[in-house]
Amino acid sequence: MKSIFFFFILTLTLTLTLTSSLCFCKSTLDQDQDPTPTPWPHQFHSILAMNYSGILSIIDLWYDWTNGRNFNIIQHQLGNVLYDLEWNNGTSFLYTLDSSKQCSTAQLEVGVLRPNWLDGATYLGQKHVDGFLCNVWQKVDFIWYYEDVVTKRPVHWVFYTGREAHVMTFEVGAALGDAKWQAPVYCFDNSTGTIDSVTAGNKLVDGVLKGSVLL
Numbered sequence: 001m002k003s004i005f006f007f008f009i010l011t012l013t014l015t016l017t018l019t020s021s022l023c024f025c026k027s028t029l030d031q032d033q034d035p036t037p038t039p040w041p042h043q044f045h046s047i048l049a050m051n052y053s054g055i056l057s058i059i060d061l062w063y064d065w066t067n068g069r070n071f072n073i074i075q076h077q078l079g080n081v082l083y084d085l086e087w088n089n090g091t092s093f094l095y096t097l098d099s100s101k102q103c104s105t106a107q108l109e110v111g112v113l114r115p116n117w118l119d120g121a122t123y124l125g126q127k128h129v130d131g132f133l134c135n136v137w138q139k140v141d142f143i144w145y146y147e148d149v150v151t152k153r154p155v156h157w158v159f160y161t162g163r164e165a166h167v168m169t170f171e172v173g174a175a176l177g178d179a180k181w182q183a184p185v186y187c188f189d190n191s192t193g194t195i196d197s198v199t200a201g202n203k204l205v206d207g208v209l210k211g212s213v214l215l
Contacts, residue, residue, distance in 0.1 A: 034123040035123065035135050036119075036123075037118035037119075037121055037135075037137055037145060037147060038147060038152040038153075039115040039116045039118075040063060040065070040113075040115040040116075040117070041063075041115070041172045041173065042064075042065040042066045042115060043063065043064050043065065043066055043172075043173055043174065043175050044063050044170060044171055044172050044173065044174060045060075045061065045062055045063075045169070045171040045174035045175075045176070046061045046063070046154075046167055046168075046169055046170050046171070047059070047060060047061070047167075047168040047169040048061055048165045048166065048167060048168065049165070049166040049168055050163060050164065050165055050166075051163070051164045051166070052161070052162065052163040052164070053162065055077070056077040057074055057075060057076045057077060058074075058075045059072050059073065059074050059075075059165070060072070060073035060074075060075070061073075062174075062175075062176040063112075063113075064175060064176070065112060065114070065115055066175075068087060068088030068089075068111065068112060069085070069086065069087050069088065069112060069181055070085075070086040070112045070113065071083070071084070071085050071086070071176060071180075071181065072084040072086075080096055080098060080100075081096065081097070081098075082094065082095075082096060083095050083096065083097065083183075085181065085183055086108075086111065086112055087111060087112070088111035088112045089111055090107055090108040090109060090110060090111050091105070091106075091107060091108075092105065092106045092107075092108055093105055093183040093187050094106070095183060095184060095186075095187055097184065101184070101186045103183070103184065103186055103187040105187060117139075118137060118139060118145060120139075121137035121138060121139040121145065122137060122138045122139075123135070123136070123137055124136040124137060124138055124144075126149065127146070129146050129155055129156045130155055130156055130166055132146075132148045132149075132155045133148070133149045133150075134146035134147055134148055134149060134155050134156065135147050135149055141160060142159065142160050143157055143158065143159055143160070144157060144158040145157045153167070153170045154167050154170065155167055
């Protein structure tokens with residue numbers, strides 16, 4: 001009698017366990033879809049800590065899709081400050097504001113990155129980076145993009161060159177005053193160098209996000 005009772009309990013337990021397991025897997029299959037990257041807000045300000053094989057810099061990024069412009073202010077460690085100003089018509093200025101008054105201009109085929117520039121990126125799964133659990137995507141073998149699972153804010157991205165960006169701040173809606181977007185007058189002198197789109201891509205994109213390369 002005890003053997004029959006024990007066999008009944010064992011059979012019931014196994015049946016319930018298998019049923020629960022099947023239901024869980026079915027539910028998972030129904031709901032398990034790859035997440036998609038959150039589009040960038042139309043305006044934001046971000047501080048990025050950059051690392052390229054131990055070479056460090058800070059990028060002060062102002063993204064302004066609303067007005068068709070993007071600004072990367074790049075502080076090299078114990079070095080100069082480089083201003084990378086990009087407009088939606090493809091015009092880019094790379095200049096300094098120190099006594100050297102250096103400036104290069106470029107006309108690129110595509111302007112500022114669209115807010116949905118990550119559309120079509122390949123989902124790679126989740127990974128802990130900089131203390132955050134992130135969803136990870138790869139975009140056209142150029143960039144690996146990490147986004148916080150909870151807040152949907154960007155946390156980290158890695159360029160194909162190995163250069164890494166760590167997102168220190170991300171202020172949605174922050175905007176830089178119009179006067180700050182004006183390139184210096186010496187950028188419009190005939191003496192300043194003009195570089196073609198290929199050279200501009202190689203020089204300007206390594207460390208900053210440029211629409212002409214990613215799209």
